[in-house]
Amino acid sequence: MERVPILKIGNILLVSIQVDMSDQTAVALQEDLAERIVATGCHGVIIDITALDIVDSFVGRMLSTIASISRVLDAETVVVGMRPAVAITLVELGLSLNGIRTALNVERGMELIAIDRADDDHDDPDDDLVPEPTASP
Amino acid sequence: MERVPILKIGNILLVSIQVDMSDQTAVALQEDLAERIVATGCHGVIIDITALDIVDSFVGRMLSTIASISRVLDAETVVVGMRPAVAITLVELGLSLNGIRTALNVERGMELIAIDRADDDHDDPDDDLVPEPTASP
Numbered sequence: 001m002e003r004v005p006i007l008k009i010g011n012i013l014l015v016s017i018q019v020d021m022s023d024q025t026a027v028a029l030q031e032d033l034a035e036r037i038v039a040t041g042c043h044g045v046i047i048d049i050t051a052l053d054i055v056d057s058f059v060g061r062m063l064s065t066i067a068s069i070s071r072v073l074d075a076e077t078v079v080v081g082m083r084p085a086v087a088i089t090l091v092e093l094g095l096s097l098n099g100i101r102t103a104l105n106v107e108r109g110m111e112l113i114a115i116d117r118a119d120d121d122h123d124d125p126d127d128d129l130v131p132e133p134t135a136s137p
Numbered sequence: 138m139e140r141v142p143i144l145k146i147g148n149i150l151l152v153s154i155q156v157d158m159s160d161q162t163a164v165a166l167q168e169d170l171a172e173r174i175v176a177t178g179c180h181g182v183i184i185d186i187t188a189l190d191i192v193d194s195f196v197g198r199m200l201s202t203i204a205s206i207s208r209v210l211d212a213e214t215v216v217v218g219m220r221p222a223v224a225i226t227l228v229e230l231g232l233s234l235n236g237i238r239t240a241l242n243v244e245r246g247m248e249l250i251a252i253d254r255a256d257d258d259h260d261d262p263d264d265d266l267v268p269e270p271t272a273s274p
Contacts (some may be wrong), residue, residue: 005187005218007154007243009146014243016142018155050142081142106144106151 006036006124009134010042011117012110013037013075017052017059026062030069037073044113045070046106050081060095065094067100076116141166143173148254149181149247150174150212155188163199167206174210181250182207183243188217197232204237213253215239215246 002025004028007014013036019025029133047063049055055063080103090097103109139162144151150173158160170182184200186192192200204214217240227234240246 002155003188005155005185007151007153007185007187007218009243009247014144014151016144016153016155018139018142018153048142048144050144051140081144106146110146 002030004088006032008036008040008042011042012046012113013040013042014046014048016051021059021062026058030066032060032068033066034073035072037070037075041077043117044110045059045075045077046109046113047077047079048106049079049086050083053085055081055086055090055095057093057095060090060097063097063100074114076101078112080104080106080109090127140169143169145173145177145179148179149183149244150177150179151183153185153188158196158199163195166221167199167203168254170203171206171210174207174212179256180212181247182212183246183250184214184242185217186216186223187220187246189223190220192223192227192232194232195228197227197234199239201264202235203245213238213250214250217241217243217246 001020004015004017004019004025007016008130013033015033021029036042036046045066047066049059053067060065063077063079070077078101082102101112103112139156141152141154141156141162144153150170152166153158158166169197173179176183182203184195184203184244200216202216214233216237219239238249240249
């Protein structure tokens, strides 16, 4: 059975799907990803589908499942590199990839995850602390 | 024919090889990479071979060719994610991947390329300029 490699780049796990996904490969990828998120404490998962000529309901469901698993492990999932033809077919098939965020390429996906994290940090109560005044001589 | 996707991350092009390379796929990858290096002006190419169970003389030659092409286009090539078994087999086969730099994972590969570029910048003649003394009142 083929395993899809998971690459760690900073706070992000990158998965490039290039092979036809079987049931086994999909389950293995979900398990591997969940383990890697927990082991590394990464905040984001980027799934690159540049190599896919078609995204059918099976792959769509797999992407949704990965996004859901990542979410409960406190990681954002962004799907990147979708071809124009794939987007058209998806809509024609009535698959709208609910709950999955997309970006044009890996760099934009990384920006999206960074912005999300920055927003989260902004809610940090520490930000509201007023610095102590320094004693003047 | 399958095409191996090339992902741009900052100044680096990332290629994750997951499929069995045929002659055609290898040539297409070399052409695509050369075009992307010129189009993006990227300084580094990282080739991830985590998914490869074996690196034979064909793949070894392909990696060497990619490294040579990148070099003349002013980009460093680093091969990352080699499995222990692959390294052992390579040495047993007498293939030493001459002229190819390796790193343990993508992050270390990126560091390697960043360090190289920093060294290059250090050779910049501007560094040797003595700052003008400021006039004291």
